[in-house]
């Protein structure tokens with residue numbers, strides 16, 4: 001599934017028309033789906049539909065007609081001047097003898113549900129004057145609001161604050177990225193009959209779905225043993241940071257690794273899990289790490305100022321490597337890419353800013369661009385952590401759809417490193433290991449989803465998350 005911009009949606013619309021699909025049919029289906037979703041969420045309530053003059057308003061007019069056909073109590077307030085399909089929808093509604101009142105007449109009535117069909121993807125400037133005031137009135141009314149496609153006004157301010165948004169044909173950036181996501185409330189994706197060909201645009205970011213990731217889960221054959229399902233070497237720790245490598249090691253096991261070795265400075269009081277092989281080292285060197293049995297390495301977690309040296313020692317092993325935290329320095333990343341080592345980097349916005357010589361704020365404001373730039377500049381697979389996390393590699397982008405703000409606590413990134421390390425060790429390509437790892441990590445977070453949960457508790461939920469994914473029990477958040 002692809003994540004759309006307004007412009008990409010317009011092109012998809014055009015493509016559908018070019019290949020012969022009637023746009024009026026799309027609008028009618030959109031209206032019917034929006035009406036159904038609204039009535040399911042708010043049964044037996046009087047509905048007030050507010051329509052703009054563009055196609056979003058057309059969806060609202062179609063929704064009103066369907067609700068009328070189904071015998072619901074519905075009032076419509078619409079702007080003047082619809083053209084094309086939206087005009088046809090206005091006529092169709094009028095033929096059902098429903099009075100369409102001027103938008104300027106609307107006043108909030110307690111107990112009604114509002115259908116916001118003022119503006120969708122066609123908005124190209126912030127709302128002002130009458131429309132800005134109208135949005136303010138809607139938000140202050142305290143009424144339940146269902147938005148057709150997008151809460152009107154997005155991606156600008158002011159905008160409607162919806163309780164439910166019915167995304168039409170595809171999800172758009174605003175449905176996924178904060179702060180806009182917060183204005184959408186619950187999200188439903190309505191399939192409106194758009195020919196798949198019109199929606200297939202490989203240049204758009206991939207939106208991670210349970211179906212796509214299910215297919216990536218490494219098989220666990222009946223004759224599996226700890227030596228053939230992926231062995232991970234975790235390299236990190238420093239006297240003042242002892243927990244991070246231990247968390248990564250637990251997470252690697254919980255994600256399915258067969259064997260995990262933890263290498264740490266001997267003077268650091270790192271306590272690896274009971275199940276791990278311990279490799280205390282007297283200084284970071286290739287010779288010290290060589291005894292570890294591993295197919296992949298995760299390095300940098302809690303390594304403090306010794307992160308660069310630790311990564312240098314790892315480089316010589318020549319194994320697929322995940323660079324995190326204190327191993328995330330430009331020279332280090334360049335060395336790994338230059339050596340042709342399959343490499344995943346997992347910066348949070350602060351670490352990404354260090355690599356890009358920008359600010360964490362800039363990165364967080366434009367995560368897709370930042371991840372794409374990092375992947376281009378360093379020629380590695382990039383996992384730019386956040387809510388949501390973005391993955392980039394060689395011109396392609398993916399956006400995660402699992403995870404929640406309760407995960408904003410120390411150690412969550414260390415857990416993610418262990419998970420991706422386990423999938424690299426199981427033989428997945430960096431792009432697949434990164435996408436599956438990020439998705440599963442967020443899914444485990446969603447199973448717990450309560451503020452105050454700890455990173456090691458999330459790690460402990462990984463097997464359950466994996467089982468649900470394997471058994472096809474995961475529903476995406478837009479259902």
Ligand SMILES: NC(=O)C1=CN([C@@H]2O[C@H](COP(=O)(O)OP(=O)(O)OC[C@H]3O[C@@H](n4cnc5c(N)ncnc54)[C@H](OP(=O)(O)O)[C@@H]3O)[C@@H](O)[C@H]2O)[C@@H](O)CC1
Pocket residue numbers: 009010012013026027030052053054055056057058059118119120121122123124125126127128131148149150168169192194
């Ligand atoms: N994609 C699909 O496949 C399908 C899409 N569908 C639906 O179409 C929607 C997109 O429709 P759209 O392109 O007509 O734009 P829309 O959001 O109605 O707004 C444009 C209108 O607003 C006006 N306007 C703009 N800015 C303004 C401002 N600041 N203040 C005041 N006015 C402003 C602008 O006027 P203008 O700028 O020309 O003066 C124009 O009249 C999409 O979200 C979905 O709901 C479905 O029907 C089925 C299939």
Ligand SMILES: Nc1ncnc2c1ncn2[C@@H]1O[C@H](COP(=O)(O)OP(=O)(O)O)[C@@H](O)[C@H]1O
Pocket residue numbers: 348385386387388389402403404405406407408409410411412413414415416441
């Ligand atoms: N609001 C949020 N929504 C979704 N995921 C989040 C959110 N906040 C944090 N996370 C996830 O938690 C992890 C935090 O990683 P990081 O900042 O590196 O933590 P640490 O350095 O303490 O280990 C990342 O995987 C991130 O995507």
Ligand SMILES: [K+]
Pocket residue numbers: 056116117118119120147148149150151152
């Ligand atoms: K809308």
